[in-house]
Amino acid sequence: MGENPSSARTADVVVIGGGVIGCAIAFRLAQAHLKVVVLERGEPGGEASGAAAGMIAPQGEMVNFDAFFELCAASRDLYPSFVEEVEELSGESVGYRRDGILMVAADDQHSRELEEVSRSQTRQGLPLERLTAESVHERVPGLSPAVRWGLFVRGDHWVDNERLTRALAKAAERLGVAFRAHTAATRLHVAGGRVSSVETRSASGAANSPISAGHFILAAGCWSCELTAPLGMYLPVQPCRGQMIEFESPRELPLVVRAGHHYLVPRAPRRILVGTTAEYAGYQKEVTGEGLRSILEGAWRFAPLLKDLRFRRAWAGLRPDTADHLPVLGYGEVENLIFATGHFRNGILLAPVTARLISELLLTGSTSRSIEAYRPTRFKARPADDSTQGSTGLLGSSAATGESAGAMNGSRGKKT
Ligand SMILES: Cc1cc2nc3c(=O)[nH]c(=O)nc-3n(C[C@H](O)[C@H](O)[C@H](O)COP(=O)(O)OP(=O)(O)OC[C@H]3O[C@@H](n4cnc5c(N)ncnc54)[C@H](O)[C@@H]3O)c2cc1C
Structure with a gap:
């Protein structure tokens, strides 16, 4: 980690976003005895992670058998033990079938x-x-x-994703994770190539004291670019x-x-x-x-x-x-900011492997499986795209339903 994560800070790690990805990462980091704070603008699981269908289906989903398929299959294989741990610690059933x-x-x-x-x-x-x-x-x-x-x-399997995300949050909380619901991260302070703290605002509109930490994890789903755009980082998530x-x-x-x-x-x-x-x-x-x-x-x-x-x-x-329909995982240009976003149609499926890889990266500096293809710096900013950061339409802004959206999205999998 480069420095003792338990030095005198508000937290060892601040996770921004309490969807399935943020909750799963917080859960794993708490198991490693780190002091973790999760900032969630609404309720944990209140966005895509609660809205999903819960299919854990790389074979039913994928049309290409590449490294991404292998990542998905690896995550599917982690599911039985992942669910067992989460159910045991939370005391909740997650409807895994x-x-x-x-x-x-x-x-x-x-x-x-x-x-x-x-x-x-x-x-x-x-x-x-x-x-x-x-x-x-x-x-x-x-x-x-x-x-x-x-x-x-x-x-291929399926899970009740609403229950899973709730159970993950509960299990993480039981391990000591502090959830700050209805609290939005509004700004990352960067100094000397590191994030020093994050500003937050409560749902009432009140600004809180900034939270400092050794590491920050950006797991804010499709809103992730709202925090990176002011730092001049190009993150084409929409x-x-x-x-x-x-x-x-x-x-x-x-x-x-x-x-x-x-x-x-x-x-x-x-x-x-x-x-x-x-x-x-x-x-x-x-x-x-x-x-x-x-x-x-x-x-x-x-x-x-x-x-x-x-x-x-x-x-x-x-x-x-x-922009390429693949997740964004790992460090970008800022030393202590880890990205865990862009899971598109597969965030429920990919939660166990993402949590494993991100916690390995933070704890040991390396991962048991290459995440090079998902590095945050792989995107090349195009001038026309800059205006879309945090708004609409990296791939076009018109509504597309049914079959036509498949063509817009390229061929990476079916719709879920
Ligand atoms: C209809 C539908 C069906 C799907 N079906 C499947 C499926 O069958 N299988 C599958 O694997 N995937 C499926 N998915 C995809 C899956 O839901 C997503 O990939 C996954 O939920 C992404 O998780 P996340 O935690 O990154 O994002 P989210 O669940 O969106 O969580 C991000 C969280 O960050 C919070 N946040 C944002 N900005 C801030 C901020 N500034 N400060 C604090 N908090 C912030 C948000 O409130 C949100 O709760 C489906 C999605 C949809 C919409």
Whole structure:
């Protein structure tokens, strides 16, 4: 760490952002006996981490089998022990289910996509099972008769992300982490190439005394650039809105079912989440008619079982997307500021590995897996982009729902 982190400071580490990423990192650092403060503008888990679908599904998600896929798969493999620790320390169940994920084909396009998934994953030696229409309908009653076959991925899982983030915060708190909810970090003070302190403001608008610490971790999701832009750092993280619908169901959905970009996710007790959209509409969290229409139309094609279900609620969350859709991890130009942001569609999946790597980096100065590809300094500022820091549109500002957003986002995975 370069200096004794337990010297006379307000904290050893200040984590900015109490989403799943900030909470998971705080949890790991507290296990290493550091004095950690988490600053959260709202409630822990109140943004993307609470809005997500909770799929832990690198095989169901990824289309490229590169180092990023390996990072995602490594995080999936950490999940069982991660959940065990969090549940034990928090005393809360996080609804972690290991029943696999079913991808189905209800039209020619789905079928072509699934054939490609099947070919490429088989080539990679990844385990997956081809199911006939009969077998798909046996596993999940109520799917459309148009569903003609499917792929079952036993290794992919899902979790109740709201409960997970809450449990992480509780476990971290029990280990001594101080959560300052409704407290925004408003400014980082940098002197001599180091952050010396962070200014904060309470929800009431009152400014508090600055907090000094040995290290600062920026885990503020799609708002991360608000704190780096005043320091002249270029961090192309922007919000990508995802809308979700929740229904009550008389029967449990036995597992996650997805077709193309649309999916159904079981949520206890007897709820079904239906998602989603991928829209570049700035920091707007509205649920829109267009968003709901796009989700329902997509889901209807393979899951008419929704037609009699009682609507419960709908919401939107802002995924932290980056210019290359990869996370931002590690040190940038400032000596004691670590970035842990930009997890886009995979922050729930990536929480365990991110927490492990960031805590290793802070505690030992190195990581057990290379994070070079995710370094914060990899982005080259373009003059046209500067105006977008902290506002909208690094990739375009128009709203995009349904299939068109996939093209805007390049080919790094499906929508979650
Ligand atoms: C509809 C939808 C579905 C998704 N489905 C999945 C899925 O199935 N699987 C998956 O792996 N991922 C999924 N994701 C993505 C996942 O939700 C995100 O990648 C993840 O939640 C990012 O976590 P985070 O902690 O970085 O961000 P956030 O959860 O947004 O947390 C950042 C926190 O920082 C706080 N903050 C911001 N600025 C400040 C400040 N200045 N001071 C103090 N606090 C601040 C915010 O209030 C917020 O609570 C989905 C996302 C959406 C929207």
